[in-house]
Amino acid sequence: MAYSFRFGVIEANLDNFLQGLLLGLALAFAAILIGTLIGLLCAFATTAKSRAPSRLVGIYVSAIRNTPLLVIVLFVYFALPQLGIRLGKLESFIFSLAIYSGAYLTEVFRAGLAGVPKGVVDAGRAIGLNGLQRALYVIMPIMWRNCLPALGTTFISLFKDTSLAAVIAVPELTYQARKLNTETFRVAEAWATASLLYLSTCLLIAAGLRQLERRFPKF
């Protein structure tokens, strides 16, 4: 192997990498926040008596889940402006990841809701809680606990998906690695560093989520 590692280049550009990592985390956080709202709304909509909301949610979920995220990102950034909707790079990516995560989170929350015992909801009804109160004080706390493990996996995979923002030149971690790659030709160092940063961040998030699961034991 003729390649000799020189990590000095990484040291000199460490700030860029860390800023890229932070930007990725921020993008994931914003997208997950919106996606969680979408997911909650859609999941609760499917519990409605009428079938129409369920159908609409079904169409949204299967449309999004059967389209590659990269295509969604490119569509929102390049195609939407042609249709008159112009978003900045960051907003565009957050929007893409939000509707994408919304679809996956809808399914996560739906599974969590399915695990809420019907009798317990009846008990909430019986003491006179109205629909909103039942959702807030009975259904959601049980639902959260039910979907905590799946939620963790989804969050981590959504964070990793922020690497796709590089294709529309959002300066997150993958973009920084590619930039260093082309500017210095320290190919292995650049991608090894990016990989390590992704890996360690994901492991940290996973450890945090495990703590959370331990703090809130299964009922």
Next chain:
Amino acid sequence: MTLLSIRGLTKRFGAAEVLKGVDLEVNKGEVVSIIGASGSGKTTLLRCVNLLEDFDGGEIVLDDVAIGYVKRNGTRRRLGERELARQRAMTGMVFQSFNLFPHLTALGNVMLGLLKVRHMAKAEAKTLAMNWLSRVGLSDRAMHLPSQLSGGQQQRVAIARALAMDPKLVLLDEITSALDPELVGEVLDTIKSLAKEGTTMLIVTHEMRFARDVAHRTIFMDGGLIAEQGPSAKLFRNPGNARLKEFLKRANI
């Protein structure tokens, strides 16, 4: 004084007619038990009274208020969620499978309705809830989660949760059916003491001896109708209806 008056109650699930015109009156302070085979409509009747099920015909009048529906220009319409919730709070219900809120402690289970439905201050709600937990003999278990309690203890928390709301009428739906035999006694003792204090109760039960000993009156349901009713002592000693005779023989009382 009549507290609950059910007139001509009908209910169907799809093609199956579960209640075929039930008439029943319960006086204030009275304990009425409902017995009958599975599928005779006992539980559905209770769930209609607590507005957990809608019903197709007839009316339920609780404390002089027709509940669940409004009639306007001859059409009958189910009340909105808010109004239903308000009316449900007038009755308390205890379920076969306890149905405690699994994420809340025993105390939290009793307090939730006090805080959110009766809008009590936290301190006041806590005092009242602790009071009820001690009445069912569980003050030392207040901070336990349901999963840390035995079945009998869970059911007593459920009783405290229902009673703390100060309901006009308490509905008990086969509350000992899911319990181990050795835990049945503690729950029935709790109900007996409530009966002595004059709590109005409508009890669906498979415990024939309990029905006989605690209920002032017993109703026998068969095929969605009340087939026989009378003072408990008389009904068990001297059943008239042939199906009731058969039922009691099999229940081996």
